[in-house]
Amino acid sequence: DAEITQSPRHKITETGRQVTLACHQTWNHNNMFWYRQDLGHGLRLIHYSYGVHDTNKGEVSDGYSVSRSNTEDLPLTLESAASSQTSVYFCASAKDGNQPQHFGDGTRLSIL
Amino acid sequence: RKEVEQDPGPFNVPEGATVAFNCTYSNSASQSFFWYRQDCRKEPKLLMSVYSSGNEDGRFTAQLNRASQYISLLIRDSKLSDSATYLCVVTLSGSARQLTFGSGTQLTVLP
Numbered sequence: 663d664a665e666i667t668q669s670p671r672h673k674i675t676e677t678g679r680q681v682t683l684a685c686h687q688t689w690n691h692n693n694m695f696w697y698r699q700d701l702g703h704g705l706r707l708i709h710y711s712y713g714v715h716d717t718n719k720g721e722v723s724d725g726y727s728v729s730r731s732n733t734e735d736l737p738l739t740l741e742s743a744a745s746s747q748t749s750v751y752f753c754a755s756a757k758d759g760n761q762p763q764h765f766g767d768g769t770r771l772s773i774l
Numbered sequence: 775r776k777e778v779e780q781d782p783g784p785f786n787v788p789e790g791a792t793v794a795f796n797c798t799y800s801n802s803a804s805q806s807f808f809w810y811r812q813d814c815r816k817e818p819k820l821l822m823s824v825y826s827s828g829n830e831d832g833r834f835t836a837q838l839n840r841a842s843q844y845i846s847l848l849i850r851d852s853k854l855s856d857s858a859t860y861l862c863v864v865t866l867s868g869s870a871r872q873l874t875f876g877s878g879t880q881l882t883v884l885p
Contacts, residue, residue: 695872704778704861704877705818720872752817762808762863763873765817 665689668753668766676774681740683769685753693756694736695763696720696728698749705752711736743773777801780862780876788884791852795879797845797862806865807838809847811858812878818861821847852883 666687675681685694692713697705707720709728717728725747727739740747750770754763780797787793799807807824822829824836824845835848845862862876 699815702877704875707872710872750815762810762820762823765819768815768817 666753666755666764666766668751668769670769671767672770672772674772674774675743677743677745679743681743681771681773683738683740683751683753683771685736685738685766686734687753687755687764687766688734689755689757689764690733691755691757692733693758693763694730695754695756696726696736696738697752697754698722698747699752699768700749708738708751709736745773747771748773776876777874778862778864778876780860780879782877782879784880784882786882786884787852789852789854791883792848792850793852793881794849795847795860795862795881797847797876799843799845799862799864799874801864802840802843804843804864807836807845808863808873809834809836809845810861810863810875812861813858818875821860849881852881854883854885857881857883 669684695710696708699705706722708726711717711730750768752768753766756763778799809821810818811821812818822831824838828837833850837846859878859880861878863873
């Protein structure tokens, strides 16, 4: 069955380190998204991509970057991790414009 | 004003009860509407899309009122397994492929 997977599921790291979270989907969806979710906030969009080599900033993009070299993967990189980036991160994908998004299991990231 | 607003709850209802959630959105040109459920910080999962004519899926009924810019979700005959956070989700005009999430309404169904 087609699916979307995130790795790692949990990660602890130190401030200042570079961290990359992986997202891989096998639905051949063009649209992929990264969100973070914190207590007291809904899901907030970090970056998104509408296809290979396309990337766009979301609501809370500062300190994050993404790249889209193929249809299946959209890795999220924290260039220099900060404690404020401790959160649960969700990746999602969708077939096209108005279709619902399907989410990965999430990555719990703690930055000490 | 938030783009998508929900009553955060919590709603605590007994098993078998009927419960309704409302959600309002600020952009009148919003295109698509969904209800997701999320269990205890797990990933959000699509519950149902919301169509202009209203739609029903078993015990769940979703309705859209474009004139008043609100969406509703009705759950009949609540089950313990319905306990979750329900997220109202809207795609906004001009960015049709981006979803905007409400903060969620927490439901606990009590035995």
